[in-house]
Amino acid sequence: MRGLDGLRGLAALYVVLFHCWLYTFPGYPDSSAPAWLDVLMFGRLAVVFFLVLSGFSLAISPAGHGWRSEGIASFLRRRAWRILPPYWAALAMSLAISWFVVPASHYGPPTGASILVYGLVAQDMFTAPTPNGAFWSIGVETELYLLFPLLLFVRRRFSAAVLVACVTFPVIAHGLMAAGASPVEGANRLTPHLAPVFVAGMLGAGIVAASDRVQRLPWGWFAVLAALPVVALGVIQGSVWTVNHYFWIDLALAPAMTMLLCRGCHRQARHPRTAPDRATRPESRWFLLQSLSDPSADRHGRDPPGSPAFRLARPAHVLVHAHPGPAGLGAWRMAVLPDLRDALQAEQILENHDLRTAERLPVVRALLLHRPQVQLRCFRSGGS
Structure with missing residues (x-):
């Protein structure tokens, strides 16, 4: 679907600007930057948007075919060819830079365990010195790709409500049982609460594949209404509170991100792109x-x-x-x-x-x- 790559590019650009902000102004999450630059300090939310967009784009085709995919082996093979070659190239470059140019700043220099853990994309479950702190999100994506066929099965066999319940209720229970009801990511950065974020994107694909009456609903306004309370709370509480409560912020903003995608895709369907030079002849x-x-x-x-x-x-x-x-x-x-x-x-x-x-x-x-x-x-x- 047109436009998804552009959204990925904008989210990636925001992540780059966030890291520039992070290394320019010390004290994160307590901002020492000018107030007008504070909008750049929430790079984590761009990663959440990546995951919503990933669930959305992967589920678009199955949603139009009764939530059936082309097969588990075929899906995993295509995902591996798309993700692993560039990831391994980035890993090799990061290892070389960490060893020979600039020492790594995350838990010491990389070791043999780093090569094994990161080479197998298992960094979200096992701890090892990392050559690149940004690799944690690749581990999350990999886990969600492995779960995707199972998520499709639950959606096809039961319903959207059952799928949401299966991935959301355990995560909420985990969050409420944590100290102060605010879980923190461990050294291995295991992030189970990002599974509902991915599923939110899948549900958005179901909306796009639904009847025209459903697609015509004001999803853009729904997105604004869903995001306003979360944004207002973050502004009132400040950046330190927001960053320390990312567990809940991620879950709260995922529906707004999903509805925004639904709105964009409905606009594409209403205003399809046409070639300007074909008006004078019939088309096949x-x-x-x-x-x-x-x-x-x-x-x-x-x-x-x-x-x-x-x-x-x-x-x-x-x-x-x-x-x-x-x-x-x-x-x-x-x-x-x-x-x-x-x-x-x-x-x-x-x-x-x-x-x-x-x-x-x-x-x-x-x-x-x-x-x-x-x-x-x-x-x-x-x-x-």
Whole structure:
């Protein structure tokens, strides 16, 4: 989905500015900076936004397919290829700098245990001298990636409320039982309260995949209303109190961050990007049809084998490519995608909604006529 990388970039920029602030003005969390720069001292919240955004982006595709993924092995393999090579390169560079350029400032110089723990991305569970203090968040992300298939299963098998309860109630109980009801991160930085933050992003993906009536709700205003009490409390109590209560601040701000993402994605759907130079010629269109019918729906024998309606009688996905013709979109090609992984790959390519054009296609009208249970999911419009 367009825009997510831009949001990641802005959050990463804020983290960089936070570290610049941190090394420029001593005394954190008691600010010694000019008051107008104090807004830069809450870099932890950018990491929380990263996790909300991660849960949101990973769940967008499964949310549109009944909360099913392409498979655990495939998901973990893609995550590993995306995360581990750049992470290991950054780890090697950090080790070299810590040993030969600038001594590490976190618990002494790196050791062999540092290479083992950080090489296996286990720094959120095991303690070792770190070559780079920022690596703690990579450990959190890795744990959440490993949990993601299980979280999808709970959401698919039960409900969103059960998923929220499973990850949130234990975290709240842990927080209330801590000294002063304000847990602090240990030397190993284990952060169980960030799991509900990740799940909040997943729930946001469910909102984006919901009906248009749900998407039209004023999520932007909901986000403002959810964030205002937390921000006001932080301003009144001050920076020291806010930083010492990040455990609760993170949980309190996650819903506002999620609703802000929902608002941004709904604006994309209402105002899709179009190419300025294609107004004078018809475009080809791609559509993805998802069958919601019962597996036994074809037993009545009303549709001949091989017909589009017969093929969609069983749960499957059909990709339709409509070509420009003399009277508009007159020609079409169809391909059945029985494998969910193929459908997910197609969905990653086909993005923008154009339901009205889809419903005018003869093949789509025939499919909807024969099988009312067929759900039309329509994505990107563009040239062939």
